[in-house]
Amino acid sequence: MQSVSSGTCHPITSGISGRVCIHEVTNTSYTESFTAVPDTGWEFVKWNSGGNFFCEDSTNPTCSLSNVGTAGVAAIEAIIASENTYYIMPIFRELTIPVADTVVVDGKQWAQLDLFVNLSWNEINAVCPQANAGVCDGVLSHLAGDYNMTGWTWANTADLISVMENHYGAVATGTEIYAPGGPDIPWAAQFLSDFRATEVGAVGGSGYQEVAGWLRNEDQFGQGKHWTVHDETSAAGSDDFASSGVNAKHYRTFGRGAFFYRALP
Numbered sequence: 001m002q003s004v005s006s007g008t009c010h011p012i013t014s015g016i017s018g019r020v021c022i023h024e025v026t027n028t029s030y031t032e033s034f035t036a037v038p039d040t041g042w043e044f045v046k047w048n049s050g051g052n053f054f055c056e057d058s059t060n061p062t063c064s065l066s067n068v069g070t071a072g073v074a075a076i077e078a079i080i081a082s083e084n085t086y087y088i089m090p091i092f093r094e095l096t097i098p099v100a101d102t103v104v105v106d107g108k109q110w111a112q113l114d115l116f117v118n119l120s121w122n123e124i125n126a127v128c129p130q131a132n133a134g135v136c137d138g139v140l141s142h143l144a145g146d147y148n149m150t151g152w153t154w155a156n157t158a159d160l161i162s163v164m165e166n167h168y169g170a171v172a173t174g175t176e177i178y179a180p181g182g183p184d185i186p187w188a189a190q191f192l193s194d195f196r197a198t199e200v201g202a203v204g205g206s207g208y209q210e211v212a213g214w215l216r217n218e219d220q221f222g223q224g225k226h227w228t229v230h231d232e233t234s235a236a237g238s239d240d241f242a243s244s245g246v247n248a249k250h251y252r253t254f255g256r257g258a259f260f261y262r263a264l265p
Contacts, residue, residue, distance in 0.1 A: 025080055031066035036090035040141060048089035055088055063088050096139055096148035099260070103194045106167040109264055111152065113213040113257030114198045116142060121214050121224030121249040124258055128154035134216040136260070154216040155259035157243070160227060176243075191229055199255030214258040223247035226256060 023032065036044040047063055049056035055063035065088075070076040101112045116124070119142060127149055128136035134154035139146045153159075161177065164170040168191060170177045197209040212228040219225055224247050 025067065027080065028067050028069070028071040028076065031064075031068050033062055033064045034088055036061045036063075036092070038092050040139065040146070042092045042094055045091045045093050048087070048091055050087075052084065052086045053088065054086055061090075094139075094148070097145040099147050099149070099152065104264065105194060106163045107264070108261040110163075110195075111260040112196050113211055113259065114196050115147065116140070116213075116257040116260070117198055117254050118142070118252050118256075119214070119258060120252050121226075121247075124154060124214055125216070125224075125249075128152070128216065128260075130154075130216045130218070149260070152260045152262045154214075155261055156215050156217040157225060157227070159261065160215060160259060195229075198257045210255065212256040214256065219243075219247060224249045224251075227259075228256075 023030075036047070038044050044059075044061045046057055046059045047053070047055040054065055067076055067080070099111050099115065101115060102109045103112065104110070119140070124140065127138045127140045128134050134156065136149035136152045136154060138149065140149045161172045164177050165172065192209060192211060195211045198212050199210045201208060210228050213226060215225045215227060217225050225243060226247060227243050
């Protein structure tokens, strides 16, 4: 909460972050405006109500108080002279979108990758840190809204290879994954029926669709890893699933999402 003058502020010691600020009113020249400012991922609801609360139930984020011009008003003068305490307290709520658009693969619930397009590796790592095995805690801000990622895990290459081998019958070879018997992937259509494409386009007269996403691990140069399922729609085209492309951690693209999973509810 912001105000013109903060008064005397004390930290809250009950385990709740924030401060309690006290304004002592001693005359009829007091005037102040308080503005409720939500953190990222939160929104202001209203001012709290109850005994001795000002601006109670108001949904205006600015609460303005003043006793200017009340000199000589007995009731006001009596309140100023008293030891009464009055309050203002903003109420906030978390503004998030639950990740409900999912598919069950290999015994886990996986989020659709296109929910997270245009996020960089660094932005994801801030909420689902690699150093904490990709376990997410908090809100992942995105153009479509703020997703509450608590309870989700950002997958790494091993997680993804496990899905490809156990669920889709693929074989990992170096930095690519193939179906046994050749470079064409007969399960590409199945994968793309489970996961929506993050990018659709055409190259040289051949159509394609891709499912591309960040993973939490890094390559040998310390860059962020991502894998792409590339499905050529022409008869002469090839399908592949590979670790490739621009991997700079700050890089964003509308054609790349991220791989997240969680245990089945």
